Amino acid sequence: MLPSTSIIALTKFFPLAFCSDILRDLTSSELQSPFQDPGSEDAMPQRLSGGCQCGALRYQLGRLPKRSCICHCRMCQKASGQPFMAFVTFDENDLRWTRGAPAIFKSSSLAERGYCRDCGTPLFFKFEGQEISVTTGSLDDPSAAPPTVQYGAESEIPWCGTLRTLPRIRTEEDFGPELLVRFRSYQHPDHDTIEQR
Numbered sequence: 001m002l003p004s005t006s007i008i009a010l011t012k013f014f015p016l017a018f019c020s021d022i023l024r025d026l027t028s029s030e031l032q033s034p035f036q037d038p039g040s041e042d043a044m045p046q047r048l049s050g051g052c053q054c055g056a057l058r059y060q061l062g063r064l065p066k067r068s069c070i071c072h073c074r075m076c077q078k079a080s081g082q083p084f085m086a087f088v089t090f091d092e093n094d095l096r097w098t099r100g101a102p103a104i105f106k107s108s109s110l111a112e113r114g115y116c117r118d119c120g121t122p123l124f125f126k127f128e129g130q131e132i133s134v135t136t137g138s139l140d141d142p143s144a145a146p147p148t149v150q151y152g153a154e155s156e157i158p159w160c161g162t163l164r165t166l167p168r169i170r171t172e173e174d175f176g177p178e179l180l181v182r183f184r185s186y187q188h189p190d191h192d193t194i195e196q197r
């Protein structure tokens with residue numbers, strides 16, 4: 001384990017070259033994860049599942065997650081097209097693809113990212129080693145694993161801190177009755193199905 005001063009030095013030298021998940025491996029044993037104890041009242045369901053937006057890819061997770069995080073690093077911003085990404089981390093052996101196989105982009109010499117080649121949904125980040133992190137939004141229940149740490153702090157977009165102060169509008173309110181009547185979702189439902197749709 002590197003001392004924390006070494007970790008700070010790494011962030012100064014490699015702020016953009018590596019996804020900050022490199023730091024996850026350096027600090028993982030220091031994190032107090034609420035997910036490690038299956039017997040606690042806060043324990044999550046034993047089996048989580050998820051998939052992409054079009055339903056071509058589905059996965060199941062066999063055990064409790066090891067961690068849940070947000071990552072603000074520049075690679076996660078680019079990979080998602082969003083201000084930050086959220087991940088839930090598992091042992092790679094606990095992830096099983098039950099439909100389809102993801103396309104993979106090797107985003108650095110140390111990591112790769114999986115996505116659906118049909119609809120583009122980002123599905124996982126995998127740093128070298130035995131861990132794999134699925135995107136929190138691709139889980140059938142994204143609320144199941146609340147994040148406990150934020151990575152990539154050096155690239156956090158400043159306005160992220162003000163999000164809670166913005167006006168809040170529900171989708172039905174935003175659409176209004178006329179659009180709601182015409183709206184049809186082509187998104188795969190949040191559970192396994194026999195057919196893709």
Ligand SMILES: [Zn+2]
Nearest residue numbers: 052054116119
């Ligand atoms: Zn898809």
Ligand SMILES: [Zn+2]
Nearest residue numbers: 019071073076
């Ligand atoms: Zn990242």
